[in-house]
Amino acid sequence: MLDLGVSLVLPQTSVTAHAPGWTLYRNLYMSNGTLFIVTSHPEDSEFPEIRMMTSTGLPAFNTPENIALREPTALDMDFLSPEQAKRRWGGDPQNGQRNRIWTIEGNTLLFNDPPQFLNHYYHFVAELFFGTWAFLYGAFVSGAMSPSPSSISAAFQEPSFNLYSETAFQPPPLTRAIFIHASSDAWRDVPGFNAYFLRAAFPSLALETSGDWDDRVTATSVAPGSGHVTKGRAWHFPVAMLVDRSAAHRGDACGSRTQRTAAEAWELMIGKGSLDLVGIWWGSVRGAVLRFAGVDAKDMRDVAQETSGQVGDLPLSLPIPEKVLIVYITRQGVRRHLIEDDHLALVAALEEMVDRKESEGVEWELNVVQAETLTKDEQIKLAGRATILLGVHGNGLTHLVFMQPTRTSAVVEIFFPGGFSQDYEWTTRALGMRHFSVWNDTYFTHPNEPEVAYPDGFQGSSIPVHGPTVAKLIKDQLEGIL
Numbered sequence: 485m486l487d488l489g490v491s492l493v494l495p496q497t498s499v500t501a502h503a504p505g506w507t508l509y510r511n512l513y514m515s516n517g518t519l520f521i522v523t524s525h526p527e528d529s530e531f532p533e534i535r536m537m538t539s540t541g542l543p544a545f546n547t548p549e550n551i552a553l554r555e556p557t558a559l560d561m562d563f564l565s566p567e568q569a570k571r572r573w574g575g576d577p578q579n580g581q582r583n584r585i586w587t588i589e590g591n592t593l594l595f596n597d598p599p600q601f602l603n604h605y606y607h608f609v610a611e612l613f614f615g616t617w618a619f620l621y622g623a624f625v626s627g628a629m630s631p632s633p634s635s636i637s638a639a640f641q642e643p644s645f646n647l648y649s650e651t652a653f654q655p656p657p658l659t660r661a662i663f664i665h666a667s668s669d670a671w672r673d674v675p676g677f678n679a680y681f682l683r684a685a686f687p688s689l690a691l692e693t694s695g696d697w698d699d700r701v702t703a704t705s706v707a708p709g710s711g712h713v714t715k716g717r718a719w720h721f722p723v724a725m726l727v728d729r730s731a732a733h734r735g736d737a738c739g740s741r742t743q744r745t746a747a748e749a750w751e752l753m754i755g756k757g758s759l760d761l762v763g764i765w766w767g768s769v770r771g772a773v774l775r776f777a778g779v780d781a782k783d784m785r786d787v788a789q790e791t792s793g794q795v796g797d798l799p800l801s802l803p804i805p806e807k808v809l810i811v812y813i814t815r816q817g818v819r820r821h822l823i824e825d826d827h828l829a830l831v832a833a834l835e836e837m838v839d840r841k842e843s844e845g846v847e848w849e850l851n852v853v854q855a856e857t858l859t860k861d862e863q864i865k866l867a868g869r870a871t872i873l874l875g876v877h878g879n880g881l882t883h884l885v886f887m888q889p890t891r892t893s894a895v896v897e898i899f900f901p902g903g904f905s906q907d908y909e910w911t912t913r914a915l916g917m918r919h920f921s922v923w924n925d926t927y928f929t930h931p932n933e934p935e936v937a938y939p940d941g942f943q944g945s946s947i948p949v950h951g952p953t954v955a956k957l958i959k960d961q962l963e964g965i966l
């Protein structure tokens with residue numbers, strides 16, 4: 485156990501990996517609600533600008549006033565020299581007077597986002613945890629945490645941070661996540677997928693929420709008028725990853741190009757060559773969730789093994805699917821949906837396509853599902869077997885992160901004509917699969933995506949679609965023509 489109470493020297497903070505909004509530290513401190521970087525060389529280029537790491541964590545609105553209010557101050561994060569830190573929290577350990585610093589052992593994810601984006605399946609899984617995993621996986625593969633796996637465990641003396649064998653690159657097991665601004669209900673989405681995902685993917689992860697953070701803040705602050713107690717305490721995080729949505733939006737990948745916070749983490753690690761382009765890095769999270777949902781062992785694929793480690797970065801290195809499953813998630817039961825006749829014609833066109841294939845002796849399975857009528861396990865199991873995931877723009881498409889990519893895997897997303905958003909498009913491509921945006925009887929795919937737009941009708945219940953166009957698109961994609 486680390487006990488900085490008796491330590492003569494305080495370990496200084498270092499940043500081991502950083503992208504806007506995503507920062508991995510060793511030896512980060514917190515006192516009275518402020519995160520502290522303790523260093524004797526604050527001007528060192530090792531430290532990114534504070535505004536690229538954190539914010540005030542307030543809910544985000546797109547107004548100049550609100551943008552200004554989210555700029556961090558010295559109350560959010562600050563630098564301290566080791567001498568200043570000692571003056572605030574230090575004792576005299578040689579003479580039996582402890583430093584007032586307590587270590588929070590293991591590793592900690594510090595999520596600084598407002599609940600506004602947490603209680604939404606897409607943002608929680610496909611942004612927050614997708615980015616977290618890309619970042620951690622990339623940091624560990626590239627050895628950003630240390631020159632060699634064995635020296636890190638030796639340096640840390642922490643079982644929770646021993647890396648696995650040299651071959652299996654994995655982030656270490658996650659110890660704890662703290663939702664600084666969200667109460668224990670505020671990170672949960674209504675359908676319950678956030679909790680399902682979290683417990684399935686990370687069964688041992690301990691959670692703290694805003695009340696727990698407040699406890700930690702109070703425990704370190706100086707009580708007003710407390711007479712003889714004039715000094716505060718501090719918490720010490722040996723390893724912490726700070727995630728901040730507003731800071732991510734200050735970066736180019738998220739702020740200017742994709743509006744996806746995870747894009748900052750993913751692009752940094754892709755740039756370092758630390759992530760593959762076909763989602764092998766995400767495979768352990770996906771696999772954990774699929775096993776939890778009860779996917780049969782025979783339906784579990786190990787892409788890393790199938791490509792014999794030849795990640796190659798090429799979706800072409802992926803295998804052809806053994807069985808084709810087309811899953812159409814209909815939204816006819818909820819607010820934003822297709823014109824009913826168009827929905828029926830779409831189903832008819834898909835059925836006809838599958839029948840025609842059958843007459844050619846090829847078996848393609850079609851599943852038309854209304855997600856709300858299925859259990860969570862059933863939904864995840866379907867996604868895990870899907871070759872094509874089809875649906876109107878909406879949260880149900882978040883399940884795409886559980887698809888097991890093959891050479892012909894694709895997401896087909898129907899938008900109100902003229903409308904486009906990058907949520908599922910970016911995520912699909914980050915996993916090495918193709919994405920098609922359908923506008924009635926035309927479609928687009930990377931690199932010819934339209935501009936992001938939310939025209940009138942985008943959220944409505946009269947979205948048109950030309951079924952035969954979609955059926956032909958899917959057939960061509962599955963046959964490898966596109």
Ligand SMILES: *[C@@H]1O[C@H](CO)[C@@H](O)[C@H](O)[C@H]1NC(C)=O
Pocket residue numbers: 516517559705706
């Ligand atoms: C503790 O935090 C509060 C609120 O952020 C701030 O007003 C106060 O000045 C801080 N106290 C110290 C000793 O830094």
Ligand SMILES: *[C@@H]1O[C@H](CO)[C@@H](O)[C@H](O)[C@H]1NC(C)=O
Pocket residue numbers: 924925948949950
């Ligand atoms: C959708 O496409 C079909 C086929 O081209 C066309 O007949 C129909 O008018 C289109 N609908 C809309 C609303 O543009």
